[in-house]
Amino acid sequence: MKLNPFKPAGQAANDASPGHEPAMRVLDKAPRVQRRGFLRGSGLGAIGVVVLPAAPALSKEAARALTADQSFTHLGKHAGRTLVRMARDIYPHDKLPDKFYVQAEAPYDGLAKKDAALKKLLVEGLQDLDQRARKQHGTPYLQVKAESDRVALLRGIESTPFFKKIQGDLVTGLYNNKELWPLFGYEGSSWQKGGYLHRGFDDLDWL
């Protein structure tokens, strides 16, 4: 039985009505993101990126590229796409729409505008990655088809400051994005809902 995960406090989600066993309040972790929705992702607005209205009848691929493209006016489309591809290869969550990865990487564009050292780190790091990809596979990183090949390339640069910067920032850029928390079964702030006292702090039913 699926239960509404967001019943208000006090209204126990697990009320044992006659004939029903009380059940654990289980969250649905399936993504419910519409394409249009993620093109206009509020998080993008929040970090100061202008989001254009979605062009009609875009393929999924094109839509994904578009979001990355629009977010990287300073570093450029290729850099943006590569960073987003990298982010997905570093923390591959197949169910997460691209917008979360874009949101995590997009701030670099604005930051690089103001911070020359950061810009150098990113530009040179991406160049190095592409160079390695060309040498091994004859294409830039973005076009390397197999995930395993891309991951091998990343393993090769794992100890560089560039990779460490991207990976380190992603830990918060991605997993601290409140929008994706429900997809991991995490509910976030609870005091305004009266905590978990009436929302399943002790409803474990499988032991």
Next chain:
Amino acid sequence: MTDQAKFSLDDDSVAVIIGSGAGGATLANELAQRGIKSVVLEAGKHYTQADFENDEWAMFNKISWLDKRISAGGWHHTQTYPNLPAWIVKGVGGSTVHWSGVALRFQEHDFHTRTTYGAVDGANVLDWPITLSELEPYYELAEKKMGVCGTKASGLPPMPPNNHYKVIEAGAKKVGYKNIVRPAASNSEPYDGRPGCMQLGFCMQGCKIGAKWSTLYTEVPRAQATGNMELRPECMVLQIEHDKSGRATGVLYVDGKGRKQLQKARIVCVAGNSIESPRLLLNSASSLFPNGLANSSGQVGRNYMNHATAAAVAIHKKPVYMYRGFDIAAVVADEVPLDTRRGFVGGYYLEGLAIHLPYTAAFMKPGGWGRDFASAMEMYDHMTCVWVCGEDLAREQNSITLHPTEKDQYGLPVPIVTKTYHENDDRITAHGLQQWRKLSEAVGATRVIDMPAYPASHNMGTNRMSEKAADGVVNRWGQTHDVKNLFVSDGSQFTSSSAANPTLTIVALAIRQAEYIASAMQRKEL
């Protein structure tokens, strides 16, 4: 705060207390209740519960001590947390704002480890000058004051078991453990004017409703209300001053407006946590005390301990939602009694400690990435999490020292925190992780992931207690051997770390110290 007492800078009748955390604020309130006047200087801001957010990183960034510190030595923190060796709060209430409330007493042998263990190679183990029976009445008072639920002293019932507790307890029982506890300094029902726990699950981010004990909303306002204590937040102490006879006379600090001030004092009590307290003494060197104040033994800043610790998550077949409810789950106490057959001295607790999704991502495998990592994160809602809290042996070379050239924003030398684990520490954590794996698999866990230690939250030992002046920094009352009117009132007094979390003992010692100070003042010894 408006109606608190105000003391003038040249009032040399006041006790000056540095730090408003577990040790400092407890001492201030105990003194205030006895009519003794004090000025509490606190480096951090005065946040209130209204500022608390149920958000791990937001609160971390708001209240943590983020002034630069350097990690050195052989521990992994030099790689993973190079400028964040320790996790401490900079703010009124000190680390009792962040703390999760595990309140455990030391055992008898913890006070005489040198006698019990003998000389341990590569360690600097020493007996405390006090015994458990001397401290017991103060443990009682501390449990009552802090409202440690499930104790006789508070009369509060134990915290109800949450999902996370249930899984760990079931596993523990399956592997034969019997002593499963949940010692929490949080209100299982309304107590002492504060509400009962609503199972928010953000105890470590500052309890929004104030169910958990924190000096921020207990000791500090109560001391202020007596009219005997003045709290000065955003006042960072730079140096303790003394006269020609070697008596402490006052402290130099920078106030919130960046002005240097000198507050005179009758006595000075240092309670800045185990990194800042020795740093301050070392930085107060003078021609009379060339190696730092109260440092004739050379032990100031030495014997830095922070518990032999590691952590792990277990992934179960069904959901757990460990973050729902009080953040401490079952605490297994069966491995605490001394038993050298396991290949180490000392013991450890297996403490169920829930971390939320953002911290799990940061701490599960610092620097880790790839499908292996991501697939574990997708099972966040199925996780249980343990923190191994074991005895850490004192080693002289584990230390707080001052950087020779690098200075912080106050112009103080940046502290270097050097730590290398003793073989004994490594054996404790390895044993703990192995037992946790067994326990988790006993209830069907499909994957157990060992995690490295978190930045140190239990900091101890850098101004340790000793019978003889040559072996440590303070005597049985936390009074420095060298300077009669200078006290140490925080966890840096600890001679051994025990396996128990430190705060209950810090509070018990502070209550006892206040009693001593009050009677010594009466006897005109201070």
